[in-house]
Every structure is written in structure tokens, then in C-alpha cells.
Amino acid sequence: MNKLTGSELIKLEEVERQIKARDLEINNSFTKDLQITALRGARNYIGDKLIRVAKPHKILDPNNGPLIAVRLNLLSRKTLGGLQTDLSCRVLDQAGNPLKGLYAAGEVSGFGGGGVHGYRSLEGTFLGGCLFTGRQAGRAAAKELM
Amino acid sequence: MKYDAIVVGAGLAGLVAAAELADANKRVLLLDQEPESSMGGQAWWSFGGLFLVDSPEQRRMGIKDSPELAWQDWQGAAGFDKHEDEDYWGMKWARAYVDFAAGEKREWLAKQGVKFFPVVGWAERGGYLAEEHGNSVPRFHIVWGTGPGIVKPFENRVRESMKRGTIIYQPRHQVTELLCSQGMIVGVSGNILVESQVNRGEASSRDIKDQFAYYAQAIIITSGGIGGNIDLIKENWPQRLGNPPKNMISGVPAHVDGKMLHVTEKAGGRIVNRDRMWHYTEGIKNWNPIWHKHGIRILPGPSSIWLDATGKRFPAPNFPGFDTLGTLEAIQATGYDYSWFILTEKIIEKEFALSGSEQNPDLTEKSIKKVLSRILPGPTAPVKAFMEKAKISS
Ligand SMILES: Cc1cc2nc3c(=O)[nH]c(=O)nc-3n(C[C@H](O)[C@H](O)[C@H](O)COP(=O)(O)OP(=O)(O)OC[C@H]3O[C@@H](n4cnc5c(N)ncnc54)[C@H](O)[C@@H]3O)c2cc1C
Numbered sequence: 001m002n003k004l005t006g007s008e009l010i011k012l013e014e015v016e017r018q019i020k021a022r023d024l025e026i027n028n029s030f031t032k033d034l035q036i037t038a039l040r041g042a043r044n045y046i047g048d049k050l051i052r053v054a055k056p057h058k059i060l061d062p063n064n065g066p067l068i069a070v071r072l073n074l075l076s077r078k079t080l081g082g083l084q085t086d087l088s089c090r091v092l093d094q095a096g097n098p099l100k101g102l103y104a105a106g107e108v109s110g111f112g113g114g115g116v117h118g119y120r121s122l123e124g125t126f127l128g129g130c131l132f133t134g135r136q137a138g139r140a141a142a143k144e145l146m
Numbered sequence: 147m148k149y150d151a152i153v154v155g156a157g158l159a160g161l162v163a164a165a166e167l168a169d170a171n172k173r174v175l176l177l178d179q180e181p182e183s184s185m186g187g188q189a190w191w192s193f194g195g196l197f198l199v200d201s202p203e204q205r206r207m208g209i210k211d212s213p214e215l216a217w218q219d220w221q222g223a224a225g226f227d228k229h230e231d232e233d234y235w236g237m238k239w240a241r242a243y244v245d246f247a248a249g250e251k252r253e254w255l256a257k258q259g260v261k262f263f264p265v266v267g268w269a270e271r272g273g274y275l276a277e278e279h280g281n282s283v284p285r286f287h288i289v290w291g292t293g294p295g296i297v298k299p300f301e302n303r304v305r306e307s308m309k310r311g312t313i314i315y316q317p318r319h320q321v322t323e324l325l326c327s328q329g330m331i332v333g334v335s336g337n338i339l340v341e342s343q344v345n346r347g348e349a350s351s352r353d354i355k356d357q358f359a360y361y362a363q364a365i366i367i368t369s370g371g372i373g374g375n376i377d378l379i380k381e382n383w384p385q386r387l388g389n390p391p392k393n394m395i396s397g398v399p400a401h402v403d404g405k406m407l408h409v410t411e412k413a414g415g416r417i418v419n420r421d422r423m424w425h426y427t428e429g430i431k432n433w434n435p436i437w438h439k440h441g442i443r444i445l446p447g448p449s450s451i452w453l454d455a456t457g458k459r460f461p462a463p464n465f466p467g468f469d470t471l472g473t474l475e476a477i478q479a480t481g482y483d484y485s486w487f488i489l490t491e492k493i494i495e496k497e498f499a500l501s502g503s504e505q506n507p508d509l510t511e512k513s514i515k516k517v518l519s520r521i522l523p524g525p526t527a528p529v530k531a532f533m534e535k536a537k538i539s540s
Contacts, residue, residue, distance in 0.1 A: 005455075015488070018453075073431065077426055103163075108371065117223070124287065134159035145170075
């Protein structure tokens with residue numbers, strides 16, 4: 001890991017200590033380690049049990065295969081704010097009045113209203129936000145054009 | 147007037163808007179700065195995960211969901227705090243959207259041939275109390291055929307209308323100005339860019355061949371966000387997340403440049419909630435990049451041990467897949483812009499998925515045989531390729 005980053009930030013003993021501590025929490029079917037509790041809880045959902053959540057095991061037990069480390073970077077993706085629009089997708093001006101003739105939908109409108117998600121997303125909400133606002137923009141504009 | 151409406155951007159939102167207008171017998175001009183190869187925008191690259199509430203897929207998996215529960219979760223995730231101002235319309239949209247996801251959405255899509263993978267995924271698990279962030283139940287429905295599978299029906303509708311002449315599609319048309327007259331937006335103008343033969347998602351030339359101006363009674367902006375524009379991301383970076391990160395990889399193609407936001411603002415449109423963004427913390431560099439700094443998101447199962455850059459385990463509930471923004475905040479507080487997963491082979495086999503259509507050939511190609519092999523031991527082929535070619539050390 002240090003080779004990958006060209007630093008000495010990672011101390012083997014430190015990492016080992018924390019994972020050993022975590023592994024000690026596996027012996028009982030109950031535990032104080034909230035991550036392990038979460039794993040067990042998740043496996044009550046059949047979908048997770050089938051294809052998503054490994055059976056809780058000791059990370060340092062060699063039977064569980066070699067250890068893997070993955071360096072994770074920050075990855076840019078979505079914009080949650082954007083053009084403020086009313087429920088007809090009309091773009092609003094600084095005073096909150098619709099700009100005549102102008103509509104917005106999808107990510108540029110924060111997927112609706114300039115921020116349908118607030119600060120966080122529940123995921124899978126972006127494509128649906130494009131569908132919902134895109135449909136509404138098309139329909140609202142068509143109606144206005146009658 | 148030649149056109150009733152002009153749609154700026156042929157991503158998913160633009161395709162849907164254009165298709166709906168054409169269905170109402172309107173004449174539509176659909177403009178996009180990219181060549182035709184990129185029609186569908188980001189959605190084509192997406193994993194095709196859709197938020198649905200109380201769906202038959204959920205019920206078959208024994209999940210009890212309801213609009214009440216989903217709305218509770220949505221409000222907990224959103225944390226709206228500018229009720230009378232910047233959040234005013236966003237909150238109204240949120241309420242309407244949850245109802246849409248619990249109601250019409252699935253059937254509307256089913257009528258257009260969209261089907262779903264039977265196992266519903268559980269994203270953003272939260273880890274707090276009932277009224278705080280997170281999905282109480284799994285709601286992530288993967289479209290059979292992933293991103294291309296959600297683009298296709300709308301692209302088909304648009305292409306049908308193109309044949310009938312009700313939609314005129316003009317790629318390589320970059321809008322740079324909204325034209326105003328007597329307090330109304332009456333048209334768009336901009337640059338016709340030189341022809342480009344690039345493949346989907348690759349950056350295309352910005353050289354200009356000519357200019358254009360078009361007029362219509364309705365202009366619909368569907369130009370996407372700012373995710374491909376690192377400068378804009380840094381400029382709008384929220385203080386609550388510390389200094390903007392020095393290094394970020396890009397989860398979206400270069401056309402997600404955000405420039406139309408400024409163009410619309412200049413014409414009088416209001417931008418709100420500029421500092422709210424949704425970036426991921428589990429990015430790995432694509433060993434086979436399509437766009438500049440192309441990064442892929444690991445969709446992690448919850449078992450990996452998550453350490454900060456100095457090797458310290460993140461506190462609860464910063465577990466993989468629990469709270470994207472909360473973990474980003476925790477990472478930013480370390481002063482480093484990266485972190486680590488430590489895991490075993492058993493975990494990687496079962497828990498590593500990669501987001502994006504091209505990283506899930508089985509689901510994207512709708513191959514039941516390949517999908518079933520996910521249950522077998524061993525990581526998926528794209529995960530294996532990353533283990534071999536990318537900087538994953540074991
Ligand atoms: C890899 C990946 C995985 C994803 N997975 C999911 C998922 O599983 N679930 C989910 O809900 N969401 C997902 N998303 C997010 C989702 O795909 C996007 O938020 C959504 O597709 C945005 O659609 P849009 O139509 O608003 O904008 P875009 O797709 O960005 O399209 C905008 C279009 O406008 C054009 N344009 C921009 N400016 C101009 C201009 N000035 N003049 C002319 N044309 C212009 C662009 O060229 C582009 O074609 C994912 C995204 C990616 C990249």
C-alpha cells in the first residue's frame with residue numbers, strides 16, 4: 001500500500017491491530033461492532049444473501065483467501081443543484097417568476113426544482129429524475145403550445 | 147415558425163421531452179453538441195439502476211415497502227433546510243417523484259418494453275435512525291440491459307418521429323446563447339462544430355465550422371450537470387466538505403461540461419443549491435479509459451474494512467455503501483483525497499460490482515447464462531480484469 005502511494009502513511013501493526021480486533025468480534029452471533037451487526041442484518045434479505053453480502057468471516061484467516069487492498073479515489077459524478085423550475089418545468093427567474101418560453105429537465109434542473117435530492121440521494125433516482133422531469137417538460141410545453 | 151419547440155441536449159431527459167412533444171404533434175428541433183454516436187448522453191453509460199417503491203420485484207423478494215416509508219427515507223436523505231427559498235420547488239418535486247416511483251413509473255416503462263433484473267439492490271443503507279439518511283429497504287432496480295436498455299425505448303420513439311419529420315435532430319450544434327425578446331426566451335444560437343468521427347463517450351473536437359440561430363415558442367434545456375468539469379466542481383465545492391480535493395477522477399464523459407447553466411443564468415434563469423453535488427468515494431482508474439481521467443465506481447457490498455489514508459478505520463456508520471456524502475466528509479477531514487478497502491478474496495468475489503453499462507456485459511447484453519454465473523465462485527470478468535490490470539495489490 002505504501003509502495004502504491006509512495007508514502008509511509010500505513011503502519012502494518014496499526015492495520016493488523018484493528019483487523020484483529022474486528023475479527024475477535026466474529027466469534028459470537030452477537031457483537032458490538034456495528035459493521036458486523038449490519039452484515040448479519042443485511043443477510044436477512046435474500047437478495048443480499050444470494051449475491052451481495054459474503055458470510056461474515058475472519059478477514060485474517062488464511063482460509064478466506066489472500067488479503068486484498070484497493071486504493072479508492074474520489075470520483076466526480078452528479079450535480080444535485082441546478083436551474084430552479086416549477087412543477088411544469090418552467091425555469092424561474094431570481095424573483096421566482098417563470099421565464100416565458102423556457103423549460104428545463106434532467107440533471108441541469110437538479111432533476112426537478114433545482115434540487116429534488118436535497119443534500120443526499122437514495123440512489124437510482126437520477127435516471128428516474130430524467131424520465132419524470134423530461135416527460136413533464138415535454139407535456140407541459142406541448143400543452144402551453146396548444 | 148418552423149419549430150414549435152427546441153430541445154437542447156439529446157441525453158435521456160432531452161430524448162424523453164422530445165418524444166413527448168412529438169407525440170403531441172409538435173415539431174421539435176433536437177440539438178446536441180456531440181456527434182450522433184453519443185446520443186443518449188450519460189444514461190447510456192449508466193448502470194440503469196432505478197428507484198422504485200413497492201414494486202412486484204420487491205414483493206417477490208419479500209420486501210415490504212410503501213410510499214410512506216419511501217417519503218420518510220427521502221426526507222431523511224435530503225435534509226432540506228431552505229424550505230421557503232432554494233428548496234421550495236425541490237421539495238414539491240421530491241414529493242411528486244416518490245409518488246411517481248410508487249405509482250405510474252414502472253407501468254409506464256413496462257409499456258415501453260423496460261424490464262428489470264429480479265434481485266433488487268440495496269444502496270445507501272444509512273446506518274442512522276429512522277428519520278435520517280438511508281434506504282430502509284432495497285429499492286435499486288437494475289434495468290435489464292442496463293443504461294442502453296433505458297435509453298433504447300426513448301431513442302426509438304425519437305427516431306420514429308425523425309422518420310416522420312416531426313423531430314429534426316441536429317448533432318454538433320452547441321448552444322452558447324438564449325435569445326430574448328420582450329421578456330421572453332424566443333430562440334437559441336451557437337456554434338456548429340466540425341464533423342467528428344469519435345466513438346461514443348470520447349471527447350469530440352470543439353473547432354467551429356459555422357454559426358446558427360433557431361427560434362421557437364418553447365425552449366427546453368436538458369444539457370446535464372457539471373460532473374465533467376473539474377473547474378466548476380471546485381468553484382462550487384461546499385465549505386462543509388473542506389477544501390476541494392486536489393485529485394479527482396472523472397465518472398462522466400467530457401460533454402457534461404455544465405456550460406449551459408451559465409448560459410441560462412445569463413438569460414435570467416436562477417440557479418439554486420450550487421454546492422450540492424453527489425460524488426463517489428470508491429473510484430478506481432479505468433485501465434481502459436474512454437474519456438479523460440476515466441474513473442469507475444465500485445458498487446461495494448458492506449463487508450470491506452474501510453481505512454483512511456493513514457490506515458485508521460473509519461467510524462460507524464461509514465461502511466461501504468452506507469452514506470456516500472457522510473463518508474466523503476470523513477475522507478475530506480483526513481486531509482487526504484483517497485482511502486482504502488481491505489478485504490478478502492471471499493469478499494471481492496461476492497461484493498464487488500462495478501458501475502456502468504460497459505462493466506456489466508452480462509446485464510447489458512441481457513445474457514441470462516452470464517448473469518447466472520454471478521452466483522458461481524470467482525469475481526465477474528470485469529472485476530477480474532481490474533484486479534489483473536489496475537492497481538489493486540494483493
Ligand atoms: C457511469 C454512470 C453510471 C450511472 N449510473 C446510474 C444509475 O445506475 N442510476 C441512476 O439513476 N443514474 C445513474 N447515472 C446518472 C445518470 O445517468 C445521469 O444523471 C443522467 O443520465 C443525466 O441525463 P441528462 O439527460 O440530464 O444529461 P446528459 O446525459 O448529460 O445529457 C446532456 C446532453 O446535452 C448535451 N449538451 C450539453 N451542453 C450543450 C450545449 N451547450 N449545446 C448543445 N448540447 C449540449 C450533451 O452533449 C449531452 O448529450 C450514472 C451516470 C454514469 C455516467
